[in-house]
Amino acid sequence: MTLRQIGAAAAIAVGRRTALHHLAVGVGAPPAAVRTGKDVAAGPAPERSAATPAAGGAGAASPATATPATAGGRAPTPPAARSASGTSNSRTPSRPTSAPGPDRMMRRRMTAAVAASLLCLAPATAGCTKEPPASGFVPRLGTPAAADRYGARLLEQRRLVQKAAEDLNAYVVLPYRVTVLARSCAGEGTGYDPATRTIELCYDDLAQDRDLFTRGHPLAPDAPPDASPGGAPEAPGAPSAGSAARTGDEVADQIADQVADQVAEVVRETLYHEAGHALAEVRHLRFDDDRAEEDAADRFARLMLLREGPEGEHALLTAARAYDLAAAADPAPDPTDEHAPDAVRAESHRCAVYGAAPARHPDLATPSRATCPTAWPPARDTWTHALDPLLRR
Numbered sequence: 022m023t024l025r026q027i028g029a030a031a032a033i034a035v036g037r038r039t040a041l042h043h044l045a046v047g048v049g050a051p052p053a054a055v056r057t058g059k060d061v062a063a064g065p066a067p068e069r070s071a072a073t074p075a076a077g078g079a080g081a082a083s084p085a086t087a088t089p090a091t092a093g094g095r096a097p098t099p100p101a102a103r104s105a106s107g108t109s110n111s112r113t114p115s116r117p118t119s120a121p122g123p124d125r126m127m128r129r130r131m132t133a134a135v136a137a138s139l140l141c142l143a144p145a146t147a148g149c150t151k152e153p154p155a156s157g158f159v160p161r162l163g164t165p166a167a168a169d170r171y172g173a174r175l176l177e178q179r180r181l182v183q184k185a186a187e188d189l190n191a192y193v194v195l196p197y198r199v200t201v202l203a204r205s206c207a208g209e210g211t212g213y214d215p216a217t218r219t220i221e222l223c224y225d226d227l228a229q230d231r232d233l234f235t236r237g238h239p240l241a242p243d244a245p246p247d248a249s250p251g252g253a254p255e256a257p258g259a260p261s262a263g264s265a266a267r268t269g270d271e272v273a274d275q276i277a278d279q280v281a282d283q284v285a286e287v288v289r290e291t292l293y294h295e296a297g298h299a300l301a302e303v304r305h306l307r308f309d310d311d312r313a314e315e316d317a318a319d320r321f322a323r324l325m326l327l328r329e330g331p332e333g334e335h336a337l338l339t340a341a342r343a344y345d346l347a348a349a350a351d352p353a354p355d356p357t358d359e360h361a362p363d364a365v366r367a368e369s370h371r372c373a374v375y376g377a378a379p380a381r382h383p384d385l386a387t388p389s390r391a392t393c394p395t396a397w398p399p400a401r402d403t404w405t406h407a408l409d410p411l412l413r414r
């Protein structure tokens with residue numbers, strides 16, 4: 022395909038995406054999120070719920086039936102006057118739209134750069150001449166720009182894209198290929214592009230999360246007090262007071278190692294969120310609005326991680342901490358952002374973790390999370406019901 026053809030294809034893709042999006046909006050009655058009035062009063066705005074499988078029967082529950090965004094523990098940062106510098110995509114100075122955690126937007130357009138990057142990528146497991154599988158989640162690693170080496174290296178070393186694709190393929194059988202593409206995005210932002218059926222994970226997102234976690238690390242020079250209300254996981258081998266005797270380089274190395282673990286966990290949550298968008302498209306799920314779809318994608322990420330047990334629970338709590346840090350860095354949510362505010366997403370993650378395994382997380386037990394153990398199973402089951410035809414038996 023020539024570049025001119027790619028450009029034309031991209032233009033068509035934009036139109037298809039718009040049509041798809043319009044079809045999806047405004048259909049389906051949102052089930053009520055399980056959330057008490059007290060929670061609403063005490064905490065951030067609840068996640069909304071709205072998705073209804075288009076082909077679902079009368080008993081089809083919505084995959085958007087929410088894990089309640091119950092507020093517990095420390096109160097979230099209250100909204101403040103919004104920064105005048107904010108844009109429709111910006112989120113926080115440290116974690117803008119291109120950051121992997123808060124932003125998992127449906128991409129609005131396909132750029133020529135994206136199309137070109139699809140021409141010849143180094144596939145995650147073979148040379149770029151290999152024909153990709155016709156169906157399933159297919160990992161691809163694009164050649165990183167010089168500035169994106171941190172993210173590219175971490176993804177490659179830990180096989181994060183490959184493993185996410187493998188886990189997704191072990192769970193569902195797709196009727197077509199969804200490419201999971203890691204690439205240099207020049208700040209465009211991670212997202213799912215339904216026109217090309219591509220999950221695009223931006224390398225620079227990892228560097229931004231690295232910076233976020235590094236600044237929030239307990240040993241960082243200007244580390245703020247722990248901003249994580251209950252349940253923020255300690256990085257493995259978290260430093261003790263004795264660590265002060267170590268050299269600066271040793272401490273820096275320890276911070277870097279722990280932060281890399283955290284970034285890797287956020288990547289997994291991000292990829293599963295985007296996979297939620299892809300699967301919603303496969304199943305023709307309908308949503309009342311963009312926010313409802315984003316909430317449902319978040320719940321799919323929770324589903325995938327919580328299926329793993331303690332390891333996935335840890336990853337989800339790490340993602341919650343990333344949202345906490347982002348919210349602390351910019352406590353003024355962007356009113357044009359279709360995602361729930363960072364503080365809400367963080368609390369929803371924690372609620373799901375606690376709800377899925379309350380006995381493993383007594384530290385997460387707060388009065389406002391009392392409903393989480395009864396709220397998570399139906400949230401999980403509505404997704405699995407919607408995915409039933411795809412589930413690998």
Ligand SMILES: [Zn+2]
Pocket residue numbers: 124125126127294295298314315318
């Ligand atoms: Zn999203």
